[in-house]
Every structure is written in structure tokens, then in C-alpha cells.
Amino acid sequence: MSILVPTSDKSQITQPQDSAGTPHDAAPHTARIVDLAVLVTGAPEDDVGIAYADSIASAFDGHMDVYLANHIPLPPLPMGPGSDAIAGMIVQKARTSGDEVEKRLRERLVRVSPPYELRRDDGLIGYLVTRIAALAGSCDLFVMAQDVSKSAAGKELLEAILFKAGSGVILVPTGLSPDAGMPKTILVGWRDTPECAHAIRAALPFLQRAQTVVLASVAEEGSSEQRGVEPMSDMARHLARHGVRVETRELPQWKRAWEGLAHEAEAIGADMIVIGAYGHSRVREFFLGGVTRAMLAEGSVPILLAH
Structure with missing residues (x-):
């Protein structure tokens, strides 16, 4: 599947590397869901x-x-x-x-x-x-x-x-095809939080087997360091050492971060979205609040959540 031109000029593909930092073929799949x-x-x-x-x-x-x-x-x-x-x-x-x-x-x-x-x-x-x-x-x-x-x-x-x-x-989502199978293209919504790290860990069996993994952050006010770009690069390297070929992207600022992620998911043809769950009140807002409720109602791909 071809990837559209990144929505930001800051885009990076991290290849799996050995301990010396030399790229190598993806490691054997080790993470499983039993x-x-x-x-x-x-x-x-x-x-x-x-x-x-x-x-x-x-x-x-x-x-x-x-x-x-x-x-x-x-x-x-x-x-x-x-x-x-x-x-x-x-x-x-x-x-x-x-x-x-x-x-x-x-x-x-x-x-x-x-x-x-x-x-x-x-x-x-x-x-x-x-x-x-x-x-x-x-x-x-x-x-x-x-x-x-x-x-x-x-x-x-x-x-x-x-x-x-x-x-x-x-x-x-209700409209998902019964034979959807394993996701081939996965979008990970990145934030420098424990919840996001836990979601990525839970998704590792899927990430290792996917053909395309995009680690994307939605721009917020402040410098790159404040937005967590450096920690995102660290996570990309961590995933690469697990045999995941991952691309990092900084998305333009959106009024609602979820809208930016949904737009990116559609652009790359994502089969799964991975995001962190940030608290009881945030989860309720995620399901019941205005635009996010509409996005869920119209969503067509599975969403992996973890706290």
C-alpha cells in the first residue's frame, strides 16, 4: 500500500537496528496474544x-x-x-x-x-x-x-x-467486515504519557506483524521538545528494536487532536488506531462528547485503547 505524502515536513522512517545501530531485517515475531x-x-x-x-x-x-x-x-x-x-x-x-x-x-x-x-x-x-x-x-x-x-x-x-x-x-465498529483479519496498516496516536506507552505495549503483537506503522503526534502549542518529539523518536527506536518498521510524523495543529488522527488514519488507509485512555472523565468525553461521538459513530476501523 502506498503512503501519501506526509502532512508535515518532519517525517522519519525508523528501520530495525542491531545493538550497534546498524539496520537489519525485522526480528522474528516474539509478541503473541494467547x-x-x-x-x-x-x-x-x-x-x-x-x-x-x-x-x-x-x-x-x-x-x-x-x-x-x-x-x-x-x-x-x-x-x-x-x-x-x-x-x-x-x-x-x-x-x-x-x-x-x-x-x-x-x-x-x-x-x-x-x-x-x-x-x-x-x-x-x-x-x-x-x-x-x-x-x-x-x-x-x-x-x-x-x-x-x-x-x-x-x-x-x-x-x-x-x-x-x-x-x-x-x-x-459495527460496520467492520467479518473477514477483516489482522491489521496491515496501523496508526499510533503519540503523546508522551504512560497511557500511550501502555497502549503501544498492548498493541505490540499487531505492530510487529503490520506492513506499515505510523507513529503520529498532533502539534500543540510550544516547542518540539514540549510536544514530545524527542520522546517519540525514542519510542520509534524502541519499536524498531522489536522488529517494527515505523514511520514518525508530526501532524499540523487541529482544534481537536482526535480529528487530526482520524484524518491521518483515513489518508494512510489504517486498519487499526492505537491510542491511550487518559482517565475516567476523558473516556466518558471520548464516547459522549460532540465531535468524538460522531467520529465513533462513523468509524470504520478498530481502536485499541489502554490506560
């Missing part, structure tokens, strides 16, 4: 997450955990006669609905390629948050459909994975 988990809630969009997790787990010859979070939406009930009976009816209805979802899932999962395990929890959101955080701590990466992550319960579960477990998450 335990991949996918979150499902019974929503129609679940299948896009399953299909993507299927393709990724198959590519890495890994195992896939399918986690059914069956949320019981129990509202506050006034104390008094009959309240326990009403609560019991709500719980039973939710569990019956969960049984139907589980049955459909088992029928769907017979078509996946990698070995898998279906796990299910029924409960209030607090219980599900605790359970999914525990599972995320023992897997390499989580997958969930973007639209699932926009529901109230979905946002809580996403934040549990990112902030309680510290695990990476791939958000898969």
Missing part, C-alpha cells in the same frame, strides 16, 4: 466483536474467552409489602433472558475456529464490574463492539477493564 477475551451482553452488535476476536485469536493460534455479562437492571424499590416479590420477578426475568442469549451464543460459537470457553455472570453492574476486572487481569486483551461500549452498562464494564484491570481493549 488469551483473548470478548465481551458480549446480548446486544445485536455482539456478533461483530465475536467475529473480530475469532479472526485475531485464530491468527495468533490463541484461546478465546467469551464473557457474557448479563446485567440485571434492578431499580431502587420502595420498602414495603411486595417489594421483595417485585425484585424477585425482575431478577428471574433477567436470568430467563440471559438463558436465551446464552443459547444463541452457543449456537453461534460452534462456527468459531479457535478453542473457546463461554463464561457467564448474572448480576447488578457493581458485581459485573468486579467479575470482568478479574477476568481482564488474566487475559492479554479484551475485544468489544463499539456500540456495546456506548450503553450505560457497557461504559461501566469498559472502564473496569481499562482502569481496574489495566488491560487493553479493542473497540470494533
Whole structure:
């Protein structure tokens, strides 16, 4: 795939190098995803997450955990006669609905390629948050459909994975082709923060296997040193030593950094975007705030997030 002319005159391709700094062929792939988990809630969009997790787990010859979070939406009930009976009816209805979802899932999962395990929890959101955080701590990466992550319960579960477990998450757009497969072109949104470094670390198995990796920073006010250009070059060298052929780019200043990254992703034909998640309030803004909400609604490539 050809790369368009960089949007800035500061563009650099870093070749893999040996310890003496001499370029060499890419190192053998060493980073793998052996335990991949996918979150499902019974929503129609679940299948896009399953299909993507299927393709990724198959590519890495890994195992896939399918986690059914069956949320019981129990509202506050006034104390008094009959309240326990009403609560019991709500719980039973939710569990019956969960049984139907589980049955459909088992029928769907017979078509996946990698070995898998279906796990299910029924409960209030607090219980599900605790359970999914525990599972995320023992897997390499989580997958969930973007639209699932926009529901109230979905946002809580996403934040549990990112902030309680510290695990990476791939958000898969609803319109993604079921046979999208491994990303060939990856855009990494660079900021000199621990969150960005963690996202890059989580994405390393994909970066090593991609044909094109662009490490891009969106210009902010201040000098190159203040924008973190030198640390970006350090990260590029670090990735090169891991066998990743990476190009660094400084993008022009945008009113919203995400718009600049989205524009660059479209220009290079990115199959995946890698970015850091910067805090609970920032994540909520990422999903619900004006332009970013529109970008997610129209997004066509998976986004890998990590905190």
C-alpha cells in the first residue's frame, strides 16, 4: 500500500537496528496474544466483536474467552409489602433472558475456529464490574463492539477493564467486515504519557506483524521538545528494536487532536488506531462528547485503547 505524502515536513522512517545501530531485517515475531477475551451482553452488535476476536485469536493460534455479562437492571424499590416479590420477578426475568442469549451464543460459537470457553455472570453492574476486572487481569486483551461500549452498562464494564484491570481493549465498529483479519496498516496516536506507552505495549503483537506503522503526534502549542518529539523518536527506536518498521510524523495543529488522527488514519488507509485512555472523565468525553461521538459513530476501523 502506498503512503501519501506526509502532512508535515518532519517525517522519519525508523528501520530495525542491531545493538550497534546498524539496520537489519525485522526480528522474528516474539509478541503473541494467547488469551483473548470478548465481551458480549446480548446486544445485536455482539456478533461483530465475536467475529473480530475469532479472526485475531485464530491468527495468533490463541484461546478465546467469551464473557457474557448479563446485567440485571434492578431499580431502587420502595420498602414495603411486595417489594421483595417485585425484585424477585425482575431478577428471574433477567436470568430467563440471559438463558436465551446464552443459547444463541452457543449456537453461534460452534462456527468459531479457535478453542473457546463461554463464561457467564448474572448480576447488578457493581458485581459485573468486579467479575470482568478479574477476568481482564488474566487475559492479554479484551475485544468489544463499539456500540456495546456506548450503553450505560457497557461504559461501566469498559472502564473496569481499562482502569481496574489495566488491560487493553479493542473497540470494533459495527460496520467492520467479518473477514477483516489482522491489521496491515496501523496508526499510533503519540503523546508522551504512560497511557500511550501502555497502549503501544498492548498493541505490540499487531505492530510487529503490520506492513506499515505510523507513529503520529498532533502539534500543540510550544516547542518540539514540549510536544514530545524527542520522546517519540525514542519510542520509534524502541519499536524498531522489536522488529517494527515505523514511520514518525508530526501532524499540523487541529482544534481537536482526535480529528487530526482520524484524518491521518483515513489518508494512510489504517486498519487499526492505537491510542491511550487518559482517565475516567476523558473516556466518558471520548464516547459522549460532540465531535468524538460522531467520529465513533462513523468509524470504520478498530481502536485499541489502554490506560
